[in-house]
Amino acid sequence: MQFSAGSHSQALAMKLVQLMLSTVSLDIINNEYSSELSMMVAVIAREFAVLHDALKFEALHLLSAILSSKYSAPVHDTLRIMSNDIWSTYVRVGIVAILQNRVAPAEKLQALILAESVISILGERWLLGQMNLPDAKDSVPADRCLLLVLESSRVEVAVLLNELAYLKYETSNNSSSNAEIISLKQRNLAIAFSLVEKTIKLISNVVEDEVGVVLEYLQDAKDHGQKKGDDLLASVRLIGRYAFMVSLPRTSMFLYGFTLNQD
Incomplete structure (x- = not known):
């Protein structure tokens, strides 16, 4: 079921889902009603993408609670095989809206x-994909989510490291509540580190794919005796930067036997 954006029924539905999650064990819900919960995720994901008021954050918290739960494996499995994966696009759009706007750090x-959580379901390539809703007027680059997640994770790592250093080494508070705060921040730090690692891995894979295409182009040029041209010069420069980035021997640049000039 769906509700018109901002409607009273929509707000009530969100509250009911929150009540259900807070009163019934997620272990029971995930194991016995994973299909129904997955459909609920799809509906909430749409609202997360299209809403522009406080309910957007309610949807964010619900999705995060459902998908990041330690009991969420059955729901992950169900979402992974759903024939209609538009929910993942809605989540991507909603996350971009949160990360690119001025909202509270906690959000x-x-x-x-x-x-x-979504990456654990669909893999890193979910970060690259459609960013436009059906009625969107402006086109959004497909890599917007990837870049925002990388930058936001990098910032989060720096903030959490500073906070943990203060809590662990500069405060005399050894209470149980302080220990809980440290534990929570350590878990969040692990998530931020994981996102940085996964985004860098994805970028590296994309670059490798592009480099493979460029190498084939250079090989074709070599086979046909072509050694000059702006296109070949640009191709060699790209390979050179990639070789430097991955610490390959620079002599590998000369394997193609090019003597390139700009004229």
């Missing part, structure tokens, strides 16, 4: 936690 952290 951005929740968006990163949600991103990590």
Whole structure:
């Protein structure tokens, strides 16, 4: 079921879902009603993408609670095989809206936690994909989510490291509540580190794919005796930067036997 954006029925539905999650064990819900919960995720994901009021954050918290739960494996499995995966596009759009706007740091952290959960379901390439809703007027680059998640995770890592250093080494508070705060921040730090690692891995894979295409182009040029041209010069420069980035021997640049000039 769906509700018109901002409607009283929609707000009530969100509250009912929150009540259900807070009163019934997620272990029971996930194991016995994973199909129904997955359909609920799809509906909430749409609202997360299209809403522009406080209910957007309610949807964010619900999605994060459902998908990041330690009992969420059955729901993950169900979502992974759903024939209609539009829910993942809605989540991507919603996360981008959170990360690129001025919202509370806690909300951005929740968006990163949600991103990590979706990646665990669909893989890193989910970060690259459609960013436009059916009625969207402006086109959004397909890599917007990837870049925002990487930048936001990098910032979160720096913030959490500073906070943990203070809590562990500069405060005399050894209470149980302080220990719980440290434990929570350590878990959040692990998520931020994981996102940085996964986004860098994805970028590296994309670059490798592009480099493979460029190498084939250079090989074709060599086979046909072509050694000059702006296109070949640009191709060699790209390979050179990639070789330097991955610490390959620079002599590998000369394997193709090119003597390139700009004229």
